Amino acid sequence: MSEALPDFKLIRPTSLDEALNALTAQPNTRLCAGGTDLIVNMRRGLETPDVLVDLGAxxxxxxxxxxxxxxxxxxxxxxxxxxxxxxxxxxxxxxxxxxxxxxxxxxxxxxxxxxxxxxxxxxxxxxxxxxxxxxxxxxxxxxxxxxxxxxxxxxxxxxxxxxxxxxxxxxxxxxxxxxxxxxxxxxxxxxxxxxxxxxxxxxxxxxxxxxxxPPTDAASAYDKIRVRGAVDFPLAGVAVACRTDASGARHFALAVTGTNSMPLRVDMPDPLGKDDDPDSYFKALEKLVQKAVSPQRTSTIAPHYRRLSASALSARLARALI
Ligand SMILES: Cc1cc2nc3c(=O)[nH]c(=O)nc-3n(C[C@H](O)[C@H](O)[C@H](O)COP(=O)(O)OP(=O)(O)OC[C@H]3O[C@@H](n4cnc5c(N)ncnc54)[C@H](O)[C@@H]3O)c2cc1C
Ligand code: SF4
The missing domain is CATH 3.30.465.10 (Uridine Diphospho-n-acetylenolpyruvylglucosamine Reductase; domain 3)
Structure with a gap:
């Protein structure tokens, strides 16, 4: 099979109602936004929709x-x-x-x-x-x-x-x-x-x-580990937000992508109190992330490396926010 795009009908609605109607009017219809994921998959024969509903208008x-x-x-x-x-x-x-x-x-x-x-x-x-x-x-x-x-x-x-x-x-x-x-x-x-x-x-x-x-005063950061330094999906990507309460304690929220079939919200330990030892806190956080994620052989990079990368990146980002 060539990598040429198969034939399909394109509909370009200008309202949400029109888009919802078009989505159910015919079987095998798919939504298309920028097309940067969907069109690649169509060329590879992974998706074969008869109708595309373009949301761009x-x-x-x-x-x-x-x-x-x-x-x-x-x-x-x-x-x-x-x-x-x-x-x-x-x-x-x-x-x-x-x-x-x-x-x-x-x-x-x-x-x-x-x-x-x-x-x-x-x-x-x-x-x-x-x-x-x-x-x-x-x-x-x-x-x-x-x-x-x-x-x-x-x-x-x-x-x-x-x-x-x-x-x-x-x-x-x-x-x-x-x-x-x-x-x-x-x-x-x-x-x-x-x-x-x-x-x-x-x-x-x-x-x-x-x-x-909702409104927030939390500081936050995102970073990812990837094979190439540019234009590449995450082997592991981590977002951290950190809110400081009136007592000076730090409350972290942490989520990971690239390691499971869904983005994972990782349950955090108790807040880092003003007088707590940050080193032991971030060691515990690292362990927690290691346990939570479950990378598989879905890429050429070893799952264990991705697990360790996710946890090291989590601790590094969280530490930089205090
Ligand atoms: C070379 C290359 C590198 C890439 N690198 C990355 C990367 O580093 N990180 C990353 O996250 N992605 C990456 N991508 C994937 C992709 O470009 C992005 O994820 C992009 O944000 C997809 O958005 P899109 O609007 O183009 O989606 P589309 O391709 O239009 O749609 C993707 C899917 O979402 C569905 N969809 C679109 N809009 C809606 C909606 N409003 N409601 C319900 N379903 C909807 C479509 O039906 C389709 O199934 C890369 C792609 C390429 C080609
Ligand atoms: S994880 Fe298994 S079933 Fe899923 S795409 Fe890879 S090989 Fe196929």
Missing amino acids: ISDLKTITMDDKGLRIGAGVTLRDLAGHAGIAGAFSAITQAANAIAGPNHREVATLGGNLCLDTRCQYYNQSHWWRKSNDFCLKYRGDICHVAPNGNRCRAAFSGDLAPALIVFGAKVEIAGPDGVRSCDLADLYREDGADHLTLTKDEIVIAVQI
């Missing part, structure tokens, strides 16, 4: 509002606009750092928040050409019978590798989702489940429309 999805109620980012906001928003850079640094760490500048011109949150999971046995996968008898995620990563298991372990989700989760983000019955909202962390072949809790007729974050 819906202006309501492209707004950012920041006021005393907090921050609301539309799903259609591009990563370039997100990374360039001065207010977000000032109050939510982890979001700006994560947006800037995604792909390259050309991708970020068109890639969106919604597409990044709904990005497919990745695996070295899956993100390959059709002929490569066919010669390996495909795999459990698509067309095959066994998982080459965990042959004795019965579920796909492909890794969720979106950079933005952890940087939003540490602020307690909620996601707004539109569907045929109206708009619902849930914790962003609950948009995901630990199944590489079906990692989103969205139904086929739903559209992510925005993310909301």
